[in-house]
Amino acid sequence: MQMRNDADKRPDPAVLLQLAARETRGKLTVFLGAAPGVGKTYAMLERARGLKAAGTDVVIGLVETHGRGDTAKLAEGIEVLPRQNNGGPYGEFDLDAALIRRPALLIVDELAHSNAPGSRHPKRYQDIAELIGAGIDVWTALNIQHLESLSDLVARIAGVPVRETVPDIVLKRADEVILVDLPPAELIARLNDGKVYLPDNAKRALDGFFKPSTLTALRELALRRAADRVDDQMVDFLRQSAVEGPWATGERLLVCVGADAMSESVVRVASRLASGLNARWLVVSLSRPGAPLPDPVAAERLEETLRLAERLGAETRRETAGDFVDAILRLARREHITQIVIGRSATNRWFRRSLPDALLAGSGEIGIHIVPGEGSTLAPWRPRKRLTLPQWALTLGLPIASVGATTLFGLGLTALVALQNLSMLYLAAVLVSAVIAGRGSALLAAALSFFAYNFFFIEPTGELTVAQPQEVLSLVIFIAVALAAGQLAARLRESADLSRQQARQSQALLDFSRKLSAAHGQESVLDAIASHLHTSLGRPAVVLVPDEGGDLLPAAAWPPDQALGAAELTAARWAFDKKEPAGFLTGTLPQIHYLFRPIISAQRILGVAGLVMGPRDTALGPDEERTWVALLDQSAIALDRARLTRESARASVAREGEKVQSALLSSLSHDLRTPLASITGAVTTLLQLGEKVPPESRQDLLVSIEEETARLTRFVTNLFDMTRIEAGMMSARREPIELAEIIAKSAARARKLHPDLVIETSIAPGLPTAAGDAVLLEQVLFNLLDNARKYGGELPVTVYARAEDGMASIAVTDQGKGIPEAELEKIFDKFYRRIKGDGRPAGTGLGLSIARGLMTAMGGTITATSPAIRKRGTRMTLRLPLAGGKAG
Template sequence: MNRQDDHRRPDPAALLQLAAREKRGKLTIFLGMAPGVGKTYAMLERAKALAAGGTDVVIGLIETHGRSETSALAEGLDTLARIEGAAPYGEFDLDAALQRHPQLLLVDELAHSNPPSARHPKRYQDIAELIDTGIDVWTALNIQHLESLSDLVSRIAGTPVRETVPDIVLKKADEVVLVDLPPAELIERLRAGKIYLPDNVGRALEGFFRPATLTALRELSLRRAADRVDDQMVDFLKQSAIEGPWATGERLLVCAGPDGMSEKVIREASRLASGLNARWIVLSLTRPHGLTPSAETHERLEQTLRQAERFGAEICRETASDFVAAILRLARRENITQIVVGRSDRTTLWRRSLADALLHQVGDIGVHVVSGTTERPRRRPLLRRTLPQWALTIGVPLASVGATTALGLGLSALVALQNLSMLFLAAVLLSAVLAGRFSALLAAMLSFVAYNIVFIEPTGRLTVARPEELLSLAIFVAVALAAGQLAARLRLSMDRSRQQAHQAQALLDFARKLSGAFGRDQVIDTMASQFSGALARPIAVLVPDDAGELELGALWPPDQDLDTTALTAARWAADKREQAGFQTATLPLVPYLFSPVRSGQRVLGVVGIRLNHGDGLPTDQDQRTIAALLEQSAIALDRARLTRDSNQASVAREGQKVQAALLSSLSHDLRTPLASITGAASSLRQLGDRMSVETRDDLLASIEEEAGRLNRFVTNLFEITRIESGMLRAKCVPTDLGVTIKAAVGRAMRLHPRLNVDISVAEPTPHAEADPALLEQVLFNLLDNAAKYAADAPVSIFARREDNAVRITVTDQGKGIPEQDLDRIFEKFYRRGKSDGRPAGTGLGLAIARGLILAMGGTIRAESPAMRRRGTRFIVRLPQLEGRP
């Protein structure tokens, strides 16, 4: 193959993306610059043409806004009923659309918020679910509803945009149809009353429908449609292996933090990435020994990152002490061409801003600095803090400085101290360790005032008489602040280490508990209890049943319950392999955050964590803990599943063995006697009057013998079935072993007249707690087995007391049994061949004997050789009758 052809192969990633799209429905968005350009009309017009050609077209929801032309065009198409009561004109019925499952569904107003009771907060999420089921969807969207453009449109038009759609929805659309109209013509339609009612026309002309505003919106819509066409062309070129040259696209790196400036930076970066048609990454940095962010700060950062995801960005989180080095390291690794960073009006004298530091070290990478005023987060008033924290923050410095001052006065009265200021350093360090950085700063200030007033001449006033004392005070304050800073950082490091140790211990305990759990039920119970212990939250674990339906496996604590809505969210998480429930895109009002437990492409279960809406989403630390616990849970559930499958496979193999043995036994032990009986009966019927009396007697005896053999075989099958099904119940009574042994020997000798049996019963005759009939059957089976395999060799039976039991041995002097077969001879249908090579017996006699002995509470085993390197001895032990010798 030509080497040049290797470079012209289609892009594998593009082919995979194309294959994934083939399995889902197609999304077509009719994009316009403003209301009234004819998006819904164009959508209905094209849909009606397809319906005339035989396509199954259904209207899920169309908003005509009182326009008669649009209403007339919708007539004749199948329309789904709306959900009444949810809104003045009803809401889109998602479940009805899924049940109807047409080829093409029309759902107007893509930027629409659903009522709180709906499965998804937004209509575009309803459409995403429809597409995943294979339904093609057409919808309409105005350019001002794109989330990255909403603030820009608000500034242009002077009116806020309330409903927004993430940019990623437009980017993932299979087709974007631009419905364009010149601004002048659109204004004429508005004045003619074809868009709004006459009462609203004047207000619209003064606001949104000004020519300059419409022109700007038209430019935005044309640019976005062109970007989408360009993306489709690039995808086509990659899939078709058509050579470029292609532009080496720009790559943006955007720095985001928890401050209010980050939202503006994200929006500016989104518009820049859209204009450049560039891939962009949003980087969130945290310091390894920084302050633990408050819940409000964490929630603000998470909202900013979720917004960036909706705009189409990739999210990257890193921990680093040097932010500039981390940013540049990621930029070089990802081949970043431009960095976007914000710079607020908040500056410090002793620290260079992040934007300035990047500009100083960035090299050949472009930097876009977004400037503006930072919205300062409103701090909670000090008195609103909880009393223990307030008392700790203020009380520790006051108490430590007061105690140090009193100690210094006492020591000064006794000894002339030259370095009394060192005592106050101890107060600063104590405050930093116990209450943090703010307390250390307060303690340093209080120490400065107390030392100046009490110990520096002139005392009683906040003045310094000698210049060297002023220098000492300055050095003291600097040292106190530095020491307090180091102590506070040490305290933070200790807190973080304690949290990490707690997390590591929780994971270790979880791993240990899971390793000791046997079976899926124990694994599920362990998951619920350990998740609850590690996260201090109520936990619900759901697992699929044999039919694949999700069912509740465990709750911890057990006094909670899941309602229908929560179960729906859990099933969604399992089906879509994504989080659902609490503050997610699916059923966000559910108080549980459901996460799938995945092993490869298989969902093994779902874990629900109950959260309070006042707490916000889990922190990064909790998210890492949850991810680690989910991975270990997946391994444990997978192991339990594999163990169960292995056991089932083993049982199936054993069942197949038993079935094969049973068929083999039936084919031999039924066909052979039946053939003998049939042959003898045929001979008697055809030649009976010409046979001698002796011949007829022999044939009749053969029929009787073979019929008895059949009867014993059927009896053995019946007995082994009773034993295995648990139907056999032993009636243990005081049993005279001498009588029972003689009865079994007599029965065996009637079947085997040549059997030579020697009976030996110790005196006094031992009595056992046994069922006489079952014990006789056991001894008969052992004697029958000896007659078959030991030929004419003598057989001995010996019974005596042994400890607290009765021992019975049956010993033959045959060839014996190989050591590797001593345990197998008690298995069903296991038979050792006779000396002539033919199988002997049915292979059920010893299995029945073992089952009967176990039912009577005894044991049976075999040993070979028994005597003089020959023979086999079967040893039976039964409980001895209490009160008997």
């Protein structure tokens, strides 16, 4: 057995990472008891008082004394956080108050408690997890019946259902578990003395939960769980210290099975052994790389054996190895196995030891448990390979041909030159046979070379006798060297074949990964999965995924012309619901020719993949099994990525919607409040002062009311127009319109709103009429002029119109700061507002968005260009088709 080097004896990295993670969080200590009344809270408070006396900052977050005076007395002198008032009779633990206070040690009783509705977390152990994550040490108490894995067992023992449970992982991740134990007789005495419940409740408890038999069973469960916890802590310590297994801290079994009839008996014996030892056990099935597939009966027997092991509580694995003894011992040491269970096997036909004998020789401190019986679970030699007719021809023909050719060549060569080492030619024939046809062909070539060399080249020739004693030694050495060289060459060939096979599998996975990386969307991912399953495994493949309603439907297949019947869909649904294989040679609908497997990611099950199996197929071979598992893992990652992409897109749309809604509310609140405030102020002044207001001031107030009302009307009109555009309700006429007239009306309307605005117009002579809606075009031009005033200030705005390329073109140019190129398209988005010269955004962000919507409705376009003139300004260009298609 090969020993590990000292350099390899390193601490377990996973355990070191866990240890490092613990340094950044608080410590959890659980006081574990078998039943109420054993003194968990009392012990917890008693220890806390000792720590407080030593100077530790101890705070009680919540303690339930249940009316016990001695327990309440221990809590005196320790700071107690006020409870959260949630309408209940006692109040709840205040998590936020504890996080603000941040003591060194916080006591929070009743770990299994369910919080009141409306609390941040539904369970108290989740509150404690948040405290631990915040770096606060927590002490808490728990009864064994509240562990989730034991709740049903306790219900059967005590006849009382357990309503509040805690996941076992909470106790497993605790930094320390302190067992608070009390014999059943003493606990019943405390109950009779009224130290556990009030007299009425105590009498009911004695008739139910507090029976001696029940308390004894609960005490045993608590002791066992505490012992398991200590065992886990010892294993972590040994891993941190790089102490190599096996470790006598708890039994762990490794069970070796195969496709023979004895394996079921081995599994059942191992199950009884594991149950008696309270041990974890692992069942492994080993196969050789490139080994032939077992017959269908043996394959089904192996599958049934592994399923039986899983039902009995074992973990199952499939491993591939060239040397079974080395693989088993390596796995045993890696998994810290203390006993190996194996069936008795026959002695190897090549006079080597049986597998149990080889394991006994190399196991060291690991115990070997041999199950007697007929047959064998494993054998360390390679099973005989069933060769096809062409393979038989190559295996037999190549040695005969190579040895015959070597003999003829040697006879011809010796006729010309006297040679003393002609045996080297036959070694070449053996090597050629080994490299091309394998080990069997090499052995045959060695045997034929032995006889040919003796018959043709050793005196007396023509006979199978040896005249000289030294020739006998040469012949023996030749056959030994030939056999050794043939074996080595054959092993080299097998290693090369295995390397090529692994390279093909790796290349297939790489190609598949590239396909999935290049696929966009779930449909393309599903097509890539189906096609690559078909290519890699050589069988028709189908992929099924659930639709929005949860129905499992075929989504991709290769070849595409596959139809699933009712039985196939039932098997696929079973694989999806149960997360286990179904169909061909499984325990569910084994008669169908589809084999279905679930596609499972770390978060959820995503779909089902199916392969079409032939009527003469057996179960998938080890290499095919590994390939399929790898492809399914890659598929799960790709489908999960596609799902996350869809969810991200939906979330992005939702965020954009929220941003638009926020912008809308902000715009509404500002643009409605400003004119309303002006109108309200003017009206209030007129109502309160009445005739006291001078006529000039009254006129100014009325003008202000009129202007702000017009402003409010424009804003509401813009909102209404935007709503109509988005709803597709905006209809535009396509009739001849005079552009000069519309430009004049728009300019007059803009001057009325902005008296200081200078508008310069230039209309090409003979400008033809355009096809559009006069009212909508006037609104667009007004929006552009209003926008130019906001960003161009009091500088002149130029409007010119002309006909070009069969279109009517109207350009509105301001002389403001201009717009960065990256924002030329954004300015047409709803609620997008640029910053004015005074540092504040202008307008509501609807004017240009409405202008584009109206132009689109009329069949025209609007574009922005910046800078427009002298490296400044912005030009908005409207283009409409000419009436009748005429160009000016």
